[in-house]
Amino acid sequence: GAVVSQHPSWVICKSGTSVKIECRSLDFQATTMFWYRQFPKQSLMLMATSNEGSKATYEQGVEKDKFLINHASLTLSTLTVTSAHPEDSSFYICSARDPQSLNYGYTFGSGTRLTVV
Amino acid sequence: GESVGLHLPTLSVQEGDNSIINCAYSNSASDYFIWYKQESGKGPQFIIDIRSNMDKRQGQRVTVLLNKTVKHLSLQIAATQPGDSAVYFCAENIKNTGNQFYFGTGTSLTVIP
Numbered sequence: 203g204a205v206v207s208q209h210p211s212w213v214i215c216k217s218g219t220s221v222k223i224e225c226r227s228l229d230f231q232a233t234t235m236f237w238y239r240q241f242p243k244q245s246l247m248l249m250a251t252s253n254e255g256s257k258a259t260y261e262q263g264v265e266k267d268k269f270l271i272n273h274a275s276l277t278l279s280t281l282t283v284t285s286a287h288p289e290d291s292s293f294y295i296c297s298a299r300d301p302q303s304l305n306y307g308y309t310f311g312s313g314t315r316l317t318v319v
Numbered sequence: 320g321e322s323v324g325l326h327l328p329t330l331s332v333q334e335g336d337n338s339i340i341n342c343a344y345s346n347s348a349s350d351y352f353i354w355y356k357q358e359s360g361k362g363p364q365f366i367i368d369i370r371s372n373m374d375k376r377q378g379q380r381v382t383v384l385l386n387k388t389v390k391h392l393s394l395q396i397a398a399t400q401p402g403d404s405a406v407y408f409c410a411e412n413i414k415n416t417g418n419q420f421y422f423g424t425g426t427s428l429t430v431i432p
Contacts, residue, residue, distance in 0.1 A: 208362075236419055243327060245408060246363070246422040259417075295362050299418065308353075308420065310362030 204230050204300035208311035215286055215318055223281045223314045225252075225296030231276035232298035236308070237269075240293040252279040252296075286318040327406075329427045338396040340426045342409035345390065349411040353420065354383060354394045357406045366394070366407075396428075404430045 205228040215221050225235055233254045238246040250271055251259040258271035268290075270282040279298075283290050293315050297308040332338045344352075350371040355363035367378045369385050369392070376383050382395040396403055406427045410420040 206362075234418055238422075243427075245327075245424045246410075248419055248421055251417065251419050297362075308365070310355075310364070313360070313362045315360075 204298075204303060204309040206296065206298050206309045206311040208296055208314050210314060211312060212315045213317070215316070217287055217318055218285055220282055220284045221286055221316060223283070223294055223296075223316075225279045225281070225298070225311055227277045227298045227300070227309075230298075230300040230302060232279075232300075233276060235273060235279040235296055235298040237271065237279075237281050238295045238297065240295060240313075242293075246295060249281075252281075254279075283316065286316070288318045291316055291318045327424050327427065329429065331429045331431055332399050334401060334430050334432050335398055338394075338399045338403070338428060338430075340394045340396075340407050340428065342392050342394075342423045342426075343390060344392070344409070344411050344423070346411065346413055347387075347390065348414050348416075349390075350414040351412040352383070352385065352392055353410045353412075354381075355408045355410060355422075356403075357408065357425075359405075363408060399428075399430050401430045401432055404428055 207226045209224045235252040237249045240246045249264045252271045252273040254273045260266045273279040293313050295313040297310040299308045353368045354366040357363045367383050369376045369383045380397045385392045406425045408425045409423045
C-alpha cells in the first residue's frame with residue numbers, strides 16, 4: 203500500500219533556529235500533500251496544502267513566512283519552521299493520497315515531534 | 320478551518336462490547352467523511368469512509384452511519400479489542416473546496432480487558 207515517510211521523527215532545536223521536516227511518498231507520486239499540526243491531546247489542524255511546482259495554499263491564521271513549504275518534486279514536500287520558538291513545539295504530520303488508491307483515504311506520515319528549547 | 324466536533328471526549332468500554340464514537344460537523348457542504356484511528360505518537364490510519372449520498376457503510380468490524388439532517392456521523396466498532404484503544408477522529412472534505420480534510424476534535428477510546 204501507499205507509504206508516506208517523514209523525517210526526522212523527532213527533533214530538538216534552540217529557539218531562533220530553523221528546522222526542516224521532510225515528507226516523502228515512497229511508492230507513489232503525489233502532486234498534492236498536506237501539512238498538519240497537532241498539540242497534545244488535541245486534534246489535527248490543517249496548516250497548508252503543498253502543491254508540486256507551485257506555491258502552497260495556507261489555511262487562515264497560518265503564517266506562510268514562518269512555515270515555509272516547498273514541493274519541488276512529485277515525491278517530496280518540505281516544511282521549514284523558521285525562527286522557531288517554544289510555542290512552535292508540536293507534532294507535525296503530513297499526508298498524501300495515492301491516486302491509484304481504490305478509496306479516497308489519505309495516507310499519513312508517522313509525524314515529526316518538534317521541541318523548541 | 321472548519322469546525323468539526325467539540326471537546327475531546329473519552330470512552331471506556333469492556334473488551335468484547337461494542338463501541339460507538341460520535342462526531343458532529345458544521346458545514347452542510349461537506350460531502351465526504353473519513354474516520355481515522357491514531358495511536359500515541361503515530362500518524363492517523365484510515366479506517367473507513369463514507370460519501371454524503373450514503374447513510375451507512377460497513378467494513379470489517381466497523382460501521383459508519385451518517386445523518387445529514389443533524390450533521391452527525393458515528394463509528395461503531397463491534398466486539399471491541401484492546402488493540403482498538405486509540406484516539407479516533409472524523410475528518411470532512413467540503414465539496415468544491417479542494418482535496419483537503421478538516422479533522423474533528425477526536426475521541427479517546429480505552430478498552431478495558
